[in-house]
Amino acid sequence: MSPIPLKIAPGFARKGTAYSQQGRWRGGNLVRFQESSVRPIGGWSQVSITTTSGDSTEIVGTVRSMLSWKDNLGRSWTAIGTTRRLYILEGSRVYDVTPADLTTPGESPGVQLGFGTGNYNTGNYNEPVGTTGEGNASGASQVFGYWHLDNFGENLLATIDSDGRVFEWNPNTPTTVAAVVVGAPEFARGLVVTSERHVVVIGAKEVVGPSDIPRPRRVQWSGPEDNTDWTPAVDSAAGENDLQDQDGGIRCLRFRNETLILTGTGLHRLAYVGYPYFYSLQRIAGDCGIANPGAVSMNSSLLFWVSPRGFFVYDGNQVQSIDSDLFNTPGDAAALLAENGRTAVGHNELHNEFWVLYSTDPGINPDRYIIWSYKAGWWADGELDRSCWYDSDIADYPIASQPFDDAGTPKSRLYFHEVGSQRPAYTGDAEYIESAPIEIGTGGAFLHVDRVIQDSDIDEGARLRVGFDFYKAPNVAPLKTLAPVPLDAARGYTDVRGCGRMMALRISADADSNGDWRVGNWRVEVSEDGGR
Numbered sequence: 001m002s003p004i005p006l007k008i009a010p011g012f013a014r015k016g017t018a019y020s021q022q023g024r025w026r027g028g029n030l031v032r033f034q035e036s037s038v039r040p041i042g043g044w045s046q047v048s049i050t051t052t053s054g055d056s057t058e059i060v061g062t063v064r065s066m067l068s069w070k071d072n073l074g075r076s077w078t079a080i081g082t083t084r085r086l087y088i089l090e091g092s093r094v095y096d097v098t099p100a101d102l103t104t105p106g107e108s109p110g111v112q113l114g115f116g117t118g119n120y121n122t123g124n125y126n127e128p129v130g131t132t133g134e135g136n137a138s139g140a141s142q143v144f145g146y147w148h149l150d151n152f153g154e155n156l157l158a159t160i161d162s163d164g165r166v167f168e169w170n171p172n173t174p175t176t177v178a179a180v181v182v183g184a185p186e187f188a189r190g191l192v193v194t195s196e197r198h199v200v201v202i203g204a205k206e207v208v209g210p211s212d213i214p215r216p217r218r219v220q221w222s223g224p225e226d227n228t229d230w231t232p233a234v235d236s237a238a239g240e241n242d243l244q245d246q247d248g249g250i251r252c253l254r255f256r257n258e259t260l261i262l263t264g265t266g267l268h269r270l271a272y273v274g275y276p277y278f279y280s281l282q283r284i285a286g287d288c289g290i291a292n293p294g295a296v297s298m299n300s301s302l303l304f305w306v307s308p309r310g311f312f313v314y315d316g317n318q319v320q321s322i323d324s325d326l327f328n329t330p331g332d333a334a335a336l337l338a339e340n341g342r343t344a345v346g347h348n349e350l351h352n353e354f355w356v357l358y359s360t361d362p363g364i365n366p367d368r369y370i371i372w373s374y375k376a377g378w379w380a381d382g383e384l385d386r387s388c389w390y391d392s393d394i395a396d397y398p399i400a401s402q403p404f405d406d407a408g409t410p411k412s413r414l415y416f417h418e419v420g421s422q423r424p425a426y427t428g429d430a431e432y433i434e435s436a437p438i439e440i441g442t443g444g445a446f447l448h449v450d451r452v453i454q455d456s457d458i459d460e461g462a463r464l465r466v467g468f469d470f471y472k473a474p475n476v477a478p479l480k481t482l483a484p485v486p487l488d489a490a491r492g493y494t495d496v497r498g499c500g501r502m503m504a505l506r507i508s509a510d511a512d513s514n515g516d517w518r519v520g521n522w523r524v525e526v527s528e529d530g531g532r
Helices: 330-337
Strands: 002-006 009-012 024-029 031-034 037-040 044-046 063-070 076-082 086-090 093-096 147-152 155-160 167-169 190-193 199-202 205-208 211-214 218-221 239-242 249-255 258-263 266-274 278-286 296-298 303-307 310-314 319-322 344-348 353-358 368-373 379-383 388-390 399-406 409-417 432-435 447-453 456-458 464-471 480-486 493-500 502-509 517-519 522-528
Touching: 009 379, 024 379, 031 368, 031 379, 063 147, 063 388, 063 399, 076 147, 076 155, 086 155, 086 167, 147 190, 155 190, 199 249, 218 278, 239 278, 249 296, 258 278, 303 344, 303 353, 310 330, 330 353, 344 388, 353 388, 447 464, 464 493, 480 493, 493 502
Parallel strands: 009 024, 190 249, 296 344
Antiparallel strands: 002 522, 024 432, 031 037, 037 517, 044 409, 063 076, 076 086, 086 093, 147 155, 155 167, 190 199, 199 218, 205 211, 218 239, 249 258, 258 266, 266 278, 296 303, 303 310, 310 319, 344 353, 353 368, 368 379, 388 399, 399 409, 432 502, 447 493, 447 522, 456 517, 464 480, 464 502
16 A cells, blocks of 8 residues: 545636646635645624613624724723614724714615716706616616714714715713714715824715706815814815726725725726815726725735626735636626625624625625635635624723624624634534545556545544545546545544546534644555456
8 A cells, every 4th residue: 555645725716627726725615725735714603782781682684894993091892883773882882873874875886966977878867866767777886885984083074975974973972872064975885094193084065056966076075083074175284186997886995005096987086185185086907996985995915896897906016816716707807796685795804815705696695705825925715794894902802793683684794703613593514525526546557545634633522524536637527436434533544435537635623523623644555456
């Protein structure tokens, strides 16, 4: 017998045929690659949510965005924007600060009304989409039901695109609902506070005759330190400009010291130029627009987002398209991920990863995830129902939301992730990883596999299993399938029986194990076989 090492590169690879990716992992669930080994992703624990009186309560609506910050007294707060409410979380205590007359979007993305948002040659001349005749609303820009959140000093600023007003909440009066900022633009589609302390709003209202008209390409900024000063004047630093873009603004944010605006087609910079204009709009790149407001995240060096054209990053110098081993082309990725308005992106600083949460059906919330390890370069995916992932600088763990239906009312649970190994309220597949077919020896002769010598670290709470498929030729049905059998941890090797020119293996954990484990460099012992 001759032991053959199974040297399988980290990450999942599904480009082309399975045989063309031999020597790679083909797929799996709830696993990552770390320190030359395969490991399960961390578990999660539910965040306790209580009212101000201490009674247990729930988050109403599907969470789309979160923001954490500290006030001037050092207290930590987390704003939670859902499709129905705006909440503030302090420890386990939650405050519902939703304005009473808020226009909510419902659970499905809708349309954004206004000039320039509908299809060509539809609707009445000189009439914005949606003012008369609902027929010209088809093809309009989407309303995503996404809360845009930022802190203005210790106060929270918030807007949701279905409503368009800018609200402010003060942590010193936590039970008071968020109030409209006097003088702030209406029809807002997003907001951010710049490093120079101007509030920036994308999308605005313009009065045309008797109508208030949305201008989704308009960018407006307030005077410094004054979120009520929005009128451009000689003695004011407030101002406005219009994006020269085929689409309106969808998300604005701070990255490093820059203020950036992502539209449906490109990336723009709002650059500070000082008196008398204060800001100028600069187009950084086109053909890289964002899929929806939640489809972007960042770390200290990279801005990463999902576009209708694939995955993109910006490092402060240039925009680059990122090729994923999970898809044949960027177009394949775009077709899957950008087909609805619910795709979300989050950062996992503990493991140097970006997470993409997406749905397999345009009509449902995200039910799967993709991981990109931006330092190691590998990709993985799996099954997980999370609508939002947020990794705050002031929290120990990432926090993510699980949407669910409660007798027809959409609600959400919050979880701290990468905590222990338990997986409460999870109904998906257990942890596993499977390889593409691997040639045994040179692949010319039939070889018989007698045992697998595992390089695994198994604690008392986990049990691993191994199974094999054996093949005569590429891209045909397997000659034989060995159902997964428990590893013999005591001996350090497990007896198996099968023969073929190539094999694929599947390593899985028991569904109820909830334990940690590691899979390193395995070997198989083989002998020549006649192939009969």
